[in-house]
Ligand SMILES: Nc1nc2c(ncn2[C@@H]2O[C@H](COP(=O)(O)OP(=O)(O)OP(=O)(O)O)[C@@H](O)[C@H]2O)c(=O)[nH]1
């Protein structure tokens with residue numbers, strides 16, 4: 001479906017393979033609205049060699065009930081937390097989790113008489129998941145301690161973000177992979193891939209059907225339109241926004257507006273990857 005993936009992915013993979021050697025712990029960032037669709041299974045084997053802490057980003061945009069379910073589901077296999085990097089500083093929780101996963105190694109090092117050193121971490125995730133926002137957030141507080149640390153790799157910059165933790169300053173970008181159409185929709189709606197990659201009309205049809213099924217109240221409260229057939233619904237929403245779908249140029253504007261409504265929480269906090277009640 002997406003022609004440009006293989007090249008990008010191979011390059012990303014090679015870069016990450018190099019970087020991952022330098023760290024103890026990987027912060028795997030997943031978008032809390034799409035904890036399934038924002039994973040890249042191709043990279044799971046790379047991460048297997050490392051301790052991984054999963055961080056659900058943008059929890060302020062996701063359905064909090066669903067986030068709880070995802071935390072408990074993912075938490076069965078690894079350490080996981082949900083964050084909102086824009087308004088909160090989560091360093092203590094991250095350090096606590098990193099120390100927890102590194103405890104066996106710390107004990108081994110201690111037995112060998114090795115001096116303890118800060119835990120080295122890197123941030124990994126698909127485009128737009130919030131890597132830079134998190135890194136900036138973590139670094140800001142400790143900006144005076146930013147400095148080069150020679151001896152590992154000259155090009156790599158280690159930033160001390162806590163007395164017990166150092167961060168590799170460049171995040172690893174995973175290119176999303178999807179064979180399921182649904183995953184493509186989720187990635188486009190959350191901004192991980194360009195809207196143009198998929199047909200906007202299909203994207204909006206998908207979103208509206210999803211909202212009507214899973215978030216009917218928020219949806220109806222905002223648009224104040226009762227349930228009706230999809231195309232009539234799009235016409236009605238367009239009309240409310242001052243557009244006429246039959247007029248040239250207006251159709252795309254309606255689609256863009258509806259996608260914006262989703263992204264800016266007009267339709268409420270929505271999680272696109274559902275987790276069944278177990
Ligand atoms: N609401 C909300 N928005 C966030 C959060 N974290 C990041 N964002 C927004 O998400 C967008 C992408 O964030 P970035 O930090 O640039 O994402 P990135 O992973 O570095 O993206 P690339 O460098 O393109 O791979 C920005 O508009 C951020 O403001 C969050 O916790 N909550």
Ligand SMILES: [Mg+2]
Pocket residue numbers: 131132133
């Ligand atoms: Mg970035």
